Amino acid sequence: MNIKKKIEQANEVALERMSNVQPILVDIELEAMNVIPAMDKKTILHAGPPIDWGRMCGPTQGAIAGILVYEGLAANIEEGYELAASGEIKFDCNHDHDTVGPMTGVTSPHQPVFVLEDRENGRKSYCTLNEGRGKVLRFGGWDFEVLDRLNWMKDILAPALKKAVNHAKGIDIKSIISESLHMGDEAHNRNRSGSYLFMREITPHLMDTVDVSTAKEVFLFLTQNADIFNLNLSMPHSKLIADAARDIDYCSLVVAMARNGTDIGIQVSALGREWFTSPATMVDGLYFPGFSEEDACPDLGDSTISEVIGIGGFSMASSPAIVSFVGGSASEAVSRTERMYEITAGKSKTFTIPSLNFRGAPTGIDIRKVVELNEPPLINTGIAHKEAGIGQIGAGLTSAPLEMFHEALKSFGKKYL
Amino acid sequence: MEKLDKLLSTGPKVLNIGLQSFYESCETQGIPTVHIRWEPPAQGNPELLSLLDKLL
Structure with a gap:
């Protein structure tokens, strides 16, 4: 068989494997380092290809300095910058750890993460929960407003959604994305329909598993951030599909x-x-x-x-x-x-x-x-x-x-x- | 001859291949124009063209 034919056949196999992927949101892990491969207390992951601290752009450096404060490894943002530049922290790219993250993509050991599993082959992918719009870590924000929101997400949002997702025994994200394309999303910069579809899926399970006060807080956050919340589910879903075509x-x-x-x-x-x-x-x-x-x-x-x-x-x-x-x-x-x-x-x-x-x-x-x-x-x-x-x-x-x-x-x- | 007369009396209709600026120039003069995007494959790079010849 000539090489052109081999390439065409290989690409057909890749498309078939991508098509067969069944990405399911199976859990929310409250501490990323418990599930993300090769991650420890001093590992910070970032978006894009690998890069050293000195070449990182302003927003990524800021997000890393901020997350070191969130992690309790630095007392303030200045210490965060010093620690990041000291060589004590290991930096690596999300993709090489089965993970994805929007914008700076900073993922730290004690952030909660969505856990998606491909029911076709058991492969997993991970992504932090979306913070919404405005001043947020993924765009390089790092002040108290940003860190307070991240702490609320860890203490209230993530545990509540975890209970609901576990109660649901998984949520089919591919169906949500597919339907959202028929409702005006393209699932990268417009995620409104996908977010509402996710809310439709999670609502009965949330009502069965958390108290009314918590449910109210969670619904308020999801509603206010419906423009973008589903992106952090769409991305690990896409990662599972793309990874099926690897190697x-x-x-x-x-x-x-x-x-x-x-x-x-x-x-x-x-x-x-x-x-x-x-x-x-x-x-x-x-x-x-x-x-x-x-x-x-x-x-x-x-x-x-x-x-x-x-x-x-x-x-x-x-x-x-x-x-x-x-x-x-x-x-x-x-x-x-x-x-x-x-x-x-x-x-x-x-x-x-x-x-x-x-x-x-x-x-x-x-x-x-x-x-x-x-x-x-x-x-x-x-x-x-x-x-x-x-x-x-x-x-x-x-x-x-x-x-x-x-x-x-x-x-x-x-x-x- | 009849076709030439028609062309001169009705004006051209243009099919433009390649340079976008030619298309835009015709458009601004009100000439009916259809543009087809085209560039030399692989930017005309001989090494890449040789690879594509074998791989695509």
Whole structure:
């Protein structure tokens, strides 16, 4: 069999495996280090490809300094910065620990995490709980408002949701995401429908397992943050789907794409854990009043795992409302999705797009097609302020740089030719 | 000859392949134009083209 045929067959296998994944929210672990592989009390995980402290962007450094205070390892933010720079803390990227996190993606040993399991093959993935909008850790916020919210999430929100999820014996996240695409979400920057669908699933179990006062607090938080809460369920769900395509010989599909605010990187199925990186791009977006591109940090977060499986920027056609948040027009949203069919190996059997006659979402980014057509994967994303402590300043559109796809293709050729 | 007369009397309809600025220029002059996005494959890079020839 010639190599072209081997690649096509491998990519078909990858698509089939991705399609078969059944991501279920099975638990909420109150201390991440109890479940995340190779994590101890001095390990802090972050978004994107691996990076040293000195090269990290402002928001990531701020989020890490803040989480060291939350962890009780530093008494204040200044000590947090000193400890982070001292070499005592081990930093690593979420993806290499079966984890994902939006924006800075900072995940620490004593934060609660969603635990998702693929009922097809038993693989697991993890993600912190979403803090909502405003000044939050994932955008580099670190003050008392941020830390108080994180402590409330650990003490009240996470234990309550854990009881409800356990009572439910698991919640099917893939069904929620699939339905949310028919309700105006693209499940990366618009998650409102997904959040409401999650609330529909969790409500009866919450009412059966926690007292009225706690339930009231939880519902208030979920309602106020419905714009974004489901992202932290969608992302580990997407991670399980993408991971099912890993380590397939001859497979030329991307299995991870992530940014740390300094670099953006991809991993390719047949090329193991190697990251191919380029400088992170700036986001062309709509800014909140008082902010402009001069204030923006380059693209940031693991949330591009959404685009890897065909939702998010690849399914913008399903979300005309998203353009009011990230810019552009509804017809551009459709044409963006149509362009992504040119660089993908197939169409999703699960995620379908109403405005395209329920065509399956473009799935499986093929590095060969990206390079041939000079067509980079499109991303829609939030924008963090470049300085720590300020938070989100807008949202917009960007695309992955072609150079890292060039390097990945060269490495692929070196391995197989 | 008849076709040429028609072209001169009704004006052109343009199918533009490649350069976006040509398309935009026609559009601003009110000329009916359809644009097809096209770039040299792999940005014309010989090493990448050779790889694609074998892999795609």
